[in-house]
Amino acid sequence: MNPQPSIDSVRRVLVVGSGTMGTQIAAVFALAGYDTTTSDLDPAALERSREEARRRLGRLAEKGRRTREEVEQTLARMAWTTDTSAAARTADFVLEAAVERLDVKRRLFAELDEAAPAHAILATNSSTIPSSLLVDATDRPDRVCNMHFFNPALVMACVEVVRGPQTSDATVETTLELARRIGKQPVRLNREVPGFVANRLLGALRDEALRLEEAGVASFEDIDVAARTALGHPMGPFELMDLVGIDVAYLIRMAAHEQTGDPDDLPHPSVTRLYEQGHHGRKSGRGWYEYAAG
Ligand SMILES: NC(=O)c1ccc[n+]([C@@H]2O[C@H](COP(=O)([O-])OP(=O)(O)OC[C@H]3O[C@@H](n4cnc5c(N)ncnc54)[C@H](O)[C@@H]3O)[C@@H](O)[C@H]2O)c1
Incomplete structure (x- = not known):
């Protein structure tokens, strides 16, 4: 039985990869109230990511876009770890934003599929690798899609949600709704096309x-x-x-x-x-x- 995802079950988010994109995407989820863990295999990258998130969120308070209290609460919802599998075990939604290499992403998707709860969606932020090249590394091809943010993710409103040939309606709808709930404007792609829209x-x-x-x-x-x-x-x-x-x-x-x-x-x-x-x-x-x- 394949439990289908729903927006109501999304509370904890795991962002894999703490680079340019992962850092700001994690901050976006945390700002919207989601408990957010960021994982990376490089501890130095994680440290930089933590500092960067602190700095960028602090600037929102300085500019009066958020109160100091909101920023502190947001930071309290954020965690950083080198143990991707452990973090995946309690994640309801996983956004992979690791390095743009197919072999790395396929290994990650196999690991994430193994660890994450059955209802969790595994989404990739990749700009060029469609999720259909990752699904067969998992046993949940219907719960895999692209969720593509734009740089800088804290600022850019667009998020493209790209349906692969095996992606279920529930996965597409949940991911679109999640994008809305974090304050983004989703663009639905009914099929994969290089470069998206x-x-x-x-x-x-x-x-x-x-x-x-x-x-x-x-x-x-x-x-x-x-x-x-x-x-x-x-x-x-x-x-x-x-x-x-x-x-x-x-x-x-x-x-x-x-x-x-x-x-x-x-x-x-x-x-x-x-x-x-x-x-x-x-x-x-x-x-x-x-x-x-x-
Ligand atoms: N940079 C952009 O403008 C942009 C825009 C949209 C989408 N993207 C997509 O976002 C993804 C990340 O891009 P980026 O620019 O943030 O890259 P980046 O190089 O800044 O960060 C990638 C991070 O992934 C980590 N990593 C590598 N292998 C890992 C693994 N197995 N487990 C955990 N972490 C791992 C690296 O240590 C690094 O910190 C790519 O798929 C890219 O296509 C990038």
């Missing part, structure tokens, strides 16, 4: 920008000006590529191409060129633009 929209804009630049229609600087001043985007597609990382843009397209085999999914030649030259954007001091050191 938001990143596909962004990708379409970026592809067109790259085509226009390559064809010599306008400089990349002017294309960024058009995106900012005509479309109201906070930054242009080339500025955004530099911020996120040329390497990230390159690797995401390589992963998409691996899944689809479609040559159209390969990175754009100018992105490949920058990637191979080591011009990875802001973090390396140069991408499309040059950045002053420090």
Whole structure:
């Protein structure tokens, strides 16, 4: 018998992975009143995560968005551990936000399935690995899905909930409702598609920008000006590529191409060129633009 999840049974949440995403996602759940444990195999990452959560939640109080008391209560609901299995045993909902590697996630899902109560949903925050590549590592394929947050998770309202071929209605509805209860605006995807919705929209804009630049229609600087001043985007597609990382843009397209085999999914030649030259954007001091050191 497969006990189906329901929103009323969700009290304790486990977030696996205490990096950029896991840290803020855990804070989002705790702010909404959920007892939240964050696990990571790296104790130093956990320590950084605890400090970061403290700092970010403290800033909410400083800015008057939450009272000091609310922040203290939120922190009291948060725990950090290196023992993922032990934390999974009492979790009603698991959000995996560990490193973006299929082998790591498959091992984690097998471990989580073994330890978590039967009613618990196992969701992945992965941007590129659909849950259908993880389900067969578990004995609960109907209770597995993608729940995709955006960076910075404390700020961005969108959460994409992606149904895999075996995901049950109860899993989809519970995850959508959970997203609402933590103050997010869920977007329901009825099936898996590489990049999901938001990143596909962004990708379409970026592809067109790259085509226009390559064809010599306008400089990349002017294309960024058009995106900012005509479309109201906070930054242009080339500025955004530099911020996120040329390497990230390159690797995401390589992963998409691996899944689809479609040559159209390969990175754009100018992105490949920058990637191979080591011009990875802001973090390396140069991408499309040059950045002053420090
Ligand atoms: N960074 C983003 O902008 C972004 C946005 C949306 C979704 N995502 C997705 O979120 C996930 C995490 O990304 P991130 O940027 O936070 O990564 P990150 O590198 O900042 O953090 C990953 C953490 O996972 C930990 N980890 C690795 N193996 C583990 C294991 N077996 N058990 C427990 N912890 C383990 C690492 O020690 C590290 O602390 C990825 O799946 C990524 O696709 C990232």
